[in-house]
Amino acid sequence: xxxxLHIMPPQAPLPMPAQDFRAExxxxxxxxxxxxxxxxxxxTLAFSPAMAATLALLWFLVDWFDAEGINLVEAxxxxxxxxxxxxxxxxxxxVLLGMVSLSRQNRPQRAVRPQPLRVALLMPVYNEVPWNVLxxxxxxxxxxxxxxxxxxxxxxxxxxxxxxxxxxxxxASVEALRTTLAPGLELYxxxxxxxxxxxxGNITDWVSRWGGGWDAMLVLDADSLMTGRAIARLTDALARxxxxxxxxxxxxLIGAQSVFARMQQFANGVYGIAFxxxxxxxxxxxGNYWGxxxxxxxxxxxxxxxxxxxxxxxxxxxxxxxxxxxxxxxxRRAGWGVRFLPRIRGSYEETPPTLIDHVLRDRRxxxxxxxxxRLLGSTGFRAISRFHLFHGAVxxxxxxxxxxxxxxxxxxxxxxxxxxxxYFSPDNPMFPQWPEMTETRHVLIILVMYAMLLAxxxxxxxxxxxxxxRYSEFGGTGRFLASFLFEVILSILYAPIxxxxxxxxxxxxxxxxQKGWSPQAREGGRYGxxxxxxxxxxxxxxGLALSAGILSGLVSVWLAPIAISLTFAVPLSALSGVSAAxxxxxxxxxxxxxxxxxxxxxxxxxxxxxxxxxxxxxxTPAE
Numbered sequence: 001x002x003x004x005l006h007i008m009p010p011q012a013p014l015p016m017p018a019q020d021f022r023a024e025x026x027x028x029x030x031x032x033x034x035x036x037x038x039x040x041x042x043x044t045l046a047f048s049p050a051m052a053a054t055l056a057l058l059w060f061l062v063d064w065f066d067a068e069g070i071n072l073v074e075a076x077x078x079x080x081x082x083x084x085x086x087x088x089x090x091x092x093x094x095v096l097l098g099m100v101s102l103s104r105q106n107r108p109q110r111a112v113r114p115q116p117l118r119v120a121l122l123m124p125v126y127n128e129v130p131w132n133v134l135x136x137x138x139x140x141x142x143x144x145x146x147x148x149x150x151x152x153x154x155x156x157x158x159x160x161x162x163x164x165x166x167x168x169x170x171x172a173s174v175e176a177l178r179t180t181l182a183p184g185l186e187l188y189x190x191x192x193x194x195x196x197x198x199x200x201g202n203i204t205d206w207v208s209r210w211g212g213g214w215d216a217m218l219v220l221d222a223d224s225l226m227t228g229r230a231i232a233r234l235t236d237a238l239a240r241x242x243x244x245x246x247x248x249x250x251x252x253l254i255g256a257q258s259v260f261a262r263m264q265q266f267a268n269g270v271y272g273i274a275f276x277x278x279x280x281x282x283x284x285x286x287g288n289y290w291g292x293x294x295x296x297x298x299x300x301x302x303x304x305x306x307x308x309x310x311x312x313x314x315x316x317x318x319x320x321x322x323x324x325x326x327x328x329x330x331x332r333r334a335g336w337g338v339r340f341l342p343r344i345r346g347s348y349e350e351t352p353p354t355l356i357d358h359v360l361r362d363r364r365x366x367x368x369x370x371x372x373x374r375l376l377g378s379t380g381f382r383a384i385s386r387f388h389l390f391h392g393a394v395x396x397x398x399x400x401x402x403x404x405x406x407x408x409x410x411x412x413x414x415x416x417x418x419x420x421x422x423y424f425s426p427d428n429p430m431f432p433q434w435p436e437m438t439e440t441r442h443v444l445i446i447l448v449m450y451a452m453l454l455a456x457x458x459x460x461x462x463x464x465x466x467x468x469x470r471y472s473e474f475g476g477t478g479r480f481l482a483s484f485l486f487e488v489i490l491s492i493l494y495a496p497i498x499x500x501x502x503x504x505x506x507x508x509x510x511x512x513x514q515k516g517w518s519p520q521a522r523e524g525g526r527y528g529x530x531x532x533x534x535x536x537x538x539x540x541x542x543g544l545a546l547s548a549g550i551l552s553g554l555v556s557v558w559l560a561p562i563a564i565s566l567t568f569a570v571p572l573s574a575l576s577g578v579s580a581a582x583x584x585x586x587x588x589x590x591x592x593x594x595x596x597x598x599x600x601x602x603x604x605x606x607x608x609x610x611x612x613x614x615x616x617x618x619x620t621p622a623e
Contacts, residue, residue, distance in 0.1 A: 005171040007178070007189045009154075012213030014298065016204055018308040019330055021378040027303050030335035031242045039284035046097055046282040050089040058082045061445070073408075080405040084398060088452045091275070095459045098278030102466035114239030116150040117215040119295070121231075124202045126160045126195065128222040130170040131613055133157065134177050135606030136225045141185045143228035143598060151235045154186035156210075158202050160195035167191060169613055176612055199291075200307055200323045211298045221292035225254070227346030227598045234295040237341060243285075245300040245336025246328060249347040250276045251293045254591055254599060258353040260576035262587040263490045265351060266483060269589055271460030273467045276342035285337035286384035291324035293347045297336070301327070304334035310374060322368025325392055326375060329385035343467075346598065354577035355494065356527050356535055359501045366396045366505035399502035406562065410546060410555045446558045457488060473590035486586040493572055496565040500539045526577070529570075536569035543567030 019025060061081060065074050121140065125133050137155045144153050157174060161167045174189040181187060192205065203219065211217070216238055218231060230249060237247050250272070256265040280287065305327040309317035320326055328338045352358040372389040375381075381389075461484055464471065474480040507513075533540075543566025549555030550563055565572070584592065591599065 004191065004193075005174060005189060006191075007174065007187075008156075009186075009188060009210065009213065011209050012211065013209060014207055014211035014302045016208045016211070016302040016306045018306045019304065021308065021375060024380040025304065025330075025334050027300060027334035027336065029299060029303065030245075036284050039282065042097060042281040042284070046090070046093050046278065049093045049096075050086055053089040054082055054086040057085055057445075057448070077405070077408050080401055080408070084401055084405060085449070085452070087394065087398060088449070092452060092455045092459070094278035094282070095271075095274045095456045095463070096278070097281055098274035098276065099459060099463045099466060101277045101281050102274060102463060112240060114150075114236045116152065117235055117239050118152045118213070119154075119231075119235055120206075120210075120214040120217045120298075121153060121155045121220060122158055122203065122206060122217050123156065123220045123222065123224070124158045124160065124199050125170070125222045126199075127163050127166050128161070128170075130166065130173040131609040132606050133170075133222055134173045135609050136223075136602050137187065138177055138181070138605045138609075139598060139602040140226055140228070140231065141181065141187065143601070144231060145182060145185055145228075147228035147232060149232050151232065151239075153231070154188060156206065157187070157189045158206055159189065159191035160198070160202050161191060162195065172613055173609055177609065197319055200319065204306070207298065207302050211302055214298050216295050217298050217301070218295045219292055221349055223350040224251070224293055225348040225598060225602055226293060227596070230344050230346035233344050234341070237339075237344075238295050238297065241337065241339070243335075243337045244297065244339055245304070245331040245334075246287075246289055246294055246296045247339045247341055248287060248289055248294040249344045250340070250342035251290070251347045251349040252345070253351045254348040254596075255350050256353070257579045257584070258577050259490070259580060259583045260355050260358065260494070261351050261353045262583050262589075263487055263494070264358075265589060266487045266587045267457075267491070268351075270464065270484070270487075271457050273342070273469070274460045274463035275456065276340070277467070280340040280342050283338075283340055283384065285339060286332050286382055287328065287338045287340035288388045289324040289328035289338065293349065300331060300334070300336050304336065305330045310371070318371075320368075321371060322365060322392065325369075325372060325389055329375075329378075329381050329389065332382050332385050333380040346596070348596075348599070354527070355497070355573045356531070356576075359498075359505075359535070362498075362502060363505040363508060366502065367509045369393050369396055370506065370509050396502050396506050399499045400506050402499050403503045406559070410549055410559060446556075454488065457484075457491075469590070473593060475588045475593055479588050483586050483588045492561055493565050493568075494576070496562045497536065497539050497569045497572065500542065500566065500569075504538065527573075532570045532573050536573055539566045539569035543569065 058078065058081075061078050062070065065078065070078070121137075123133060123137060134157070137157065141153070141155055157170075159167070159170060161170055170191070171189070174187070178187055192202065195201065197204065207217075216235065218226075218234065220226070226249075234247055234249055238244055241247075252272075253261075253265040253268040256262045307320050307323055307326065307330075310320060312318050332338050352361055369392040373393050375389055376386050461480075471477045471480045474483060527535075543563050546555060546559060546563035547567055550557055550560055555563075
């Protein structure tokens with residue numbers, strides 16, 4: 001075996017110039033698009049109720065605080081509550097829109113035979129387990145062959161692997177797999193000498209050297225798995241819509257074994273359906289891109305989505321890390337449609353198995369998403385594209401805001417006489433005259449906040465039948481309700497910990513502690529007690545302080561769920577990685593009751609290839 005294996009088709013160069021964020025750009029290749037007039041109505045229905053609910057809450061709070069005038073500290077508190085509440089209300093309204101959309105019958109479309117497309121399936125990898133990557137690749141190619149159709153597909157393994165041992169296994173896996181692929185199935189491989197610009201540079205390298213030979217590219221992640229039907233439906237959708245530059249599928253989580261991963265998988269599979277449907281409705285042609293399991297028109301991407309480097313304050317060049325949101329915005333800026341089709345099922349990915357692995361991935365995403373704030377003023381971006389960029393950053397900024405709100409609420413206590421602030425500063429003339437925190441309306445506000453946080457889950461569960469999913473697929477209605485309650489309890493326990501960890505991620509980014517963009521440990525890690533304590537020290541200290549305040553009567557008892565979660569952050573983090581049969585029984589998914597054929601085939605191919613590479617077996621030729 002050659003140490004630098006290179007199995008690629010003839011080059012077909014396609015220029016991919018870097019875009020200028022300071023200049024307008026329109027791609028002359030874009031054909032006229034048919035505007036969906038209903039999108040404006042869907043957006044009104046998404047944003048207006050959220051704004052109305054937030055203003056109503058603000059009016060109620062102002063009336064409550066205004067007895068002796070609103071001072072600066074109270075104004076800050078009102079702002080924090082209102083800002084956080086809007087995003088909760090917006091999520092609820094999006095889910096409600098999704099329920100309305102799912103309940104409507106789609107108009108039958110004319111059976112227009114799409115033009116055949118040449119589609120490259122791109123799988124960028126970086127120090128991944130090679131038999132897992134290649135096993136999934138083989139499964140997708142064989143499922144496409146079994147399905148048939150007029151489109152032509154080829155799989156490209158685009159390696160940026162740096163570890164020489166993994167690279168050797170990777171190349172051995174490619175060579176072994178190519179000898180057993182059925183006639184007509186194409187599998188290509190190349191490994192870059194230098195991983196310049198990471199994944200962005202990896203895709204750019206393929207586009208600029210081979211992209212001219214392919215009408216479209218379907219970008220996969222290293223753990224992506226898609227059925228032939230899902231890939232074909234995405235391809236047909238792109239072929240039928242000449243104005244579409246990118247079409248994103250709805251990746252479902254699969255293969256979760258640990259407590260935390262199964263909680264994530266249940267939430268994605270149950271609550272995400274209605275939310276995704278509502279999101280697709282108000283986005284229209286101005287959707288977003290999540291970096292994988294999406295099909296992209298190659299020439300549009302090359303002409304419009306080349307990413308420049310950003311300049312830092314000290315004049316250094318910086319890579320755009322969360323590139324997917326920006327690429328979607330650039331495609332839309334140039335006139336191409338960016339669509340989201342959540343009803344395409346059979347698009348899968350995996351999720352981190354432990355809380356710490358999730359936190360490590362979240363820190364990388366936080367660094368990239370906060371970077372988007374610098375691009376909000378870019379010339380030519382559509383308003384919704386700017387909203388996507390802002391929303392991605394707000395998803396992380398809300399955590400320090402929630403923490404600040406929690407801290408203020410705790411310090412305020414249960415009224416002026418019991419307030420921690422007043423207790424430590426009895427003679428401070430600047431201390432605000434807080435309204436009595438024991439009043440019924442205070443309890444009502446907290447209950448409203450809790451109810452709004454739970455509403456998307458309840459609505460998402462109720463919407464399942466509208467999306468064609470039966471509760472019997474979860475093992476029966478009783479089993480589903482048990483799983484639902486178990487997930488709610490787990491989410492209540494883990495949410496405060498995630499809040500603190502996201503706040504830490506924001507601070508690490510702001511102070512430059514978060515460096516670079518390391519690859520994800522997909523198998524997860526086993527973490528000792530020392531690591532757990534160091535990772536969750538802030539949560540533990542905060543939880544103990546809150547608990548002490550509650551027991552002494554200085555802090556509202558309604559903050560007890562948060563105090564319990566933070567106090568027990570270390571054992572909860574340890575629990576997150578436990579692979580328990582009980583969790584699998586309680587957090588039951590349709591994939592557990594009836595495993596998808598694509599998942600069974602992928603597991604068999606991964607195990608077969610693993611045994612071969614480790615010298616314990618042989619590959620079975622495809623039929």
